[in-house]
Amino acid sequence: MSIALVLGALLAAACVVLVALPYLREPQAERDVLEEPSELDRRRLELAEARDRALAALKELELDHRTGKVSDEDYRALVGPLRREAAEALRALEPRAGASGRVKVERPG
Amino acid sequence: MAKRALCPGEARSAKPSQPSYDPGMARKRNPARLVVALSVAAVLAVFLLYTSIAGGGTPSVSPSELGAQKGVVSLAGRVQPGYKGDSYGDGLRFRLRDIKGGSTKTVTVVYTGSVSDQFRAGREVSVKGELRNGTFVAVKDSLVTKCPSKYTAKKST
C-alpha cells in the first residue's frame, strides 16, 4: 500500500512537471504568441500547393505517356496547358528578399 | 522580368491562373454533382426494389408472441430442461420459453441440423422456422446458441 502511495505521488509530480515544463523553461518569454500564418503566408502556401500540384501532374503525364496510357495526340493536347499552369505557379512564387514580405522593404533609391 | 519591391500592405496577386477553370466552365454545372445525384437515385432505386421483393428482414418473436405470424419467423427463447432426440437423426425436440417477462407459455421445437456445444437447458437460442400444427418446425442448421454474459463466440450455423 505504501509503495503504491509513493509511486502515485511520484507519478503526480511527474505529470505536474511535464505540464508546467513550457513555463519552467521560459519563465519570462518575450514572445508568448502562437504564430498564425498571415494572409500572405496563406496565399503563399496556396501557391506552393498549386505549384506542386502542377509539377506532379506534369510528372504523371510524362509517366502515363511513356507507359502508353496517354496517346501522343492526347499528350500534346494536355501538356501545353499543364506546362503553362506550372510556369504561372512558379512565377507567382518567385523568391524575393525576406521570405514573407512582412519585413518592411526599403524602396530602392 | 523586373521585380517590383513590395510595399508593406501590398500583396502580390495570389491566384494562379487555372486553365481548367475558365469563365465558360463556371456557368456549366459541375458534372460531379450530376453524377452524385444520379448515383444516389440509382442506389435508392436498387434498395427499394430489393426490399420490396425480399422484404425487410425476418421477424424475431418470442414463444408467447408466436402464433400470429404467417411464414418463416425467427424464434428466440430460453431452452427448458428435459429435451431429447438427435438433431442429426430424427430430430431434437426441445421447449422454449420467453427470455424476458413473466409468460409461462412454452413452444415445442423440432430441429434437425447442427447444434452448438453450448446448447443446454437455460441457454438463450434463436431458431428459424414455422409454426405447424402447434409445433415449431425449424429450418435445418438455423439454430444459434448464445453464451451467457461472457465474451463469447459459439454458433452452429
Added chain:
Amino acid sequence: MPELGRAALVATLGLAVYAVVAGAYAAWKGRRRLALSAQNALVAAFGTSIVATVVLLAALVRHDFSFVYVAEHTSRELPTGYTISAFWGGQEGSLLLWLLILTGYSTAALLVNRRSARDLVAWVTPVLGGVTFFFAFLLVVVATPFAVQAAPPDGSGLNPSLQNPYMMAHPPLLYLGFVGLTVPFAFAIGALLARRTDERWIVATRRWTLVAWTALGVGQLLGSHWAYEEVGWGGYYAWDPVENAALMPWLAATAFLHSVMIQEKRGMLRVWNHLLVVMAFSLSLFGTFLTRSGIVSSIHSFTQSSIGPWFLAFICIVVFGSLALVFARLPLLRSKTRLESLVSREATFLYNNLLLVALTLTILWGVAYPILHEAVLGESRIVGPGYYNFFLRVFGLPLLLLMGIGPLVAWRRASLRSLGLTFAWPAGFALLVGLVLLALGAGSSIPGLIAYTFSAFVLASIALEFSRGTRARRALSGGSWPAAFSALIGRNRRRYGGYIVHAAIVLLAIGVAGSSAYDTVSERRLTPGDSLVVGDYRLTYRGLEEREAANATEIRAVLGVERGGDSLGTVQAGKNAYTAERQVSNEVGIRSDLITGEDLFVIAEQVNADGSVYVRAFVKPLVNLIWLAGLVFVLGALITLWPDAREQRRLALRYEGAEAPARP
C-alpha cells in the same frame, strides 16, 4: 496496487480535461506556452496510461485474484500467453487498451508535428484531448478494471474460444486501426477550427490513415481466420453486426484514402473529404459501441453493460459537432477546380467513393434497422446474410471492375479512343478467362463467374502497368529488367504500392468467390470403417483419440483422406473440454492443399458414446487465397508507406516557407 491503477486513470482524466480546456483557450487566444503545456498534458496522459496498463498486467501475470477483472478472465492453469491476452479479453481491460493506444498515438502525432504547423497542432490538441477524456471517463466512472474483492482461490478462466493465437492479435490490431482513425479526424477538425484551407492536415496524417487502415484490414482478416478455424461452422464471415462494425469504418477509410488523393492532385472534394473522415471516425466509435453495449444480439456481445448510452451520447456529440463545424466553414472549403470529364481518373475515384459509401450505408442500415424497428414498432426483426450478400454483389462487383479501370485512365480527361487501346489486352484476357471458366463449369454461379472475370481483368491491367512501367524505366535509364523494376517501384512508391494492394483485394475477391460460390458439402453419421465422399475426397473414419492438454481434455475423430485413389494422410476433428471454464469447444480439422489453394474442412458435429461420429465436411476451393491476400496486402501497404526522402524534403520546403516567417 489497484489504488495506483485507479489513481493513474484519474490522473489521465485530469490531464485530458486540462488538454481540452487549456488547449482550446491557448489555440483561441494564441498563447504559445499554454498550447505547449496542453500538448505535454497529453504526453503525460500516455505516461499515466502506461502505469495503469502495467498495474493490470502485473496483476494478471501474478494471478492476483483480488482484482475482479483478473479473477473473471484468467485461471491458474491458463498458459501465460493467454493470461496476458486476457488483458483485452473483457470490457474494462479492452477499454484500457484503447486508452493506451489513443494516448500513444496522440503523443506521437503531437510530437512529430509540433514544430511545424503550430497553429494547426494547437487546435488538434483539444480534439485529441476530448476523445481521451471520454475513454478516461468511462474507465474511471463506468467500467473500472481495478475493482477489488476478497481473492477467490482460482479464477473463472478465459473463454476457450479466445485461447487461440489469432484472438491474441485480433483485438490489438483492430484497436490500432479504430484508434488510428482518431488522428486524421483530429487533424481534420483542427484544420477547420484553425480556419486553414490548405492540405497540411492531409499531408500530416496520410501515413497515419494508411497505418490505421492496414491494421484494421489485417485485424479483420485475422478475425475471419479465427472464425474459420476456431468457431468452425465452415465460413469466415457471417455478417454479424459486430463483424460489420469493423467493416464499415474500413470501407469509409478506403473511400477516404482514395478521395484524399484527388484533393492532393486536383484540389477538389474538400468538403467530401472532411465528411468522410468524420464518417470513418464515427463509424469506428459506433463499431465499438455495437460490440460493447449488448444492443444487438450477436455472438460477440460483451456483458450487458451500462456503457451503451455513454457511447451513444459521445457519438452524437462527435457527429453533430463535426457537421456543424463543417457547415460553418463551408465558404472556406469551396474548391476552385471542377471535374473536367466523366471519363477521367478523378471520375473513377468518384465512382469508387460512391460505391464504397453506398455499400457502407447499406451495411449500416442492415445493422441499424432491427434496432430501430424494435425501438419504434416494438417488433424485433433479423436481417440475414441474404440482404448483405445481395448488396455486396451489387456494389462490390462494379468496385472490383473499377480497380482495373482506374489505373488505366489518365487524369483530367481521357479520350475514349486511347481508353479502347489500353483496355484491349486486359479486356480480351478477361473475356478469354471467362469463357474458359464457363466451359469448366463455373456457370453454376453467375456472380462467381462475374467475380472471376472481373478479377482477371484487374490482374491483367495491374500486370500491364508493371510491365509498361518497367519497360519505360528501362528505356529511360537502361539497366537490367529487375533493376528497372525495383527502380520503378522505388521512384513511384505510392502508385505501385497501391497496385499491389489492389492485387491483394483481387486475390481476396477470388478466394471469397471460390469458397462461397463453388464449395461442396457432405454430411453423415460414421462408425469406424465408414466413408464419406465430398467433392474429390473420400474420408474414412478410423476411430477416436483422447488426450490431456494443460487445461483441457481433447477428443478427436481420426479420418483417413484419399483423393483419386491416393492416400493423403489423415485429418482430425473433434472437441476440447476445458476444465476450469467448464465449456466445450469445437475443433475442426482442416487440410489445406497448397497447390490448388483449396481446403478440406471437417467438422465432428457430434461425438457419441458408442464411438460413432456425425461428420460434416466441406471442400472450399481457393479459400487460402484469402489468407495469402492478407500478406500481399501488408506488402503493398508497406511499400506505399515507405518514407521517400525526396518527397519529405519537398513537403518540408513547401510548408517551411509559409510557416517560418522572417522576424524583424
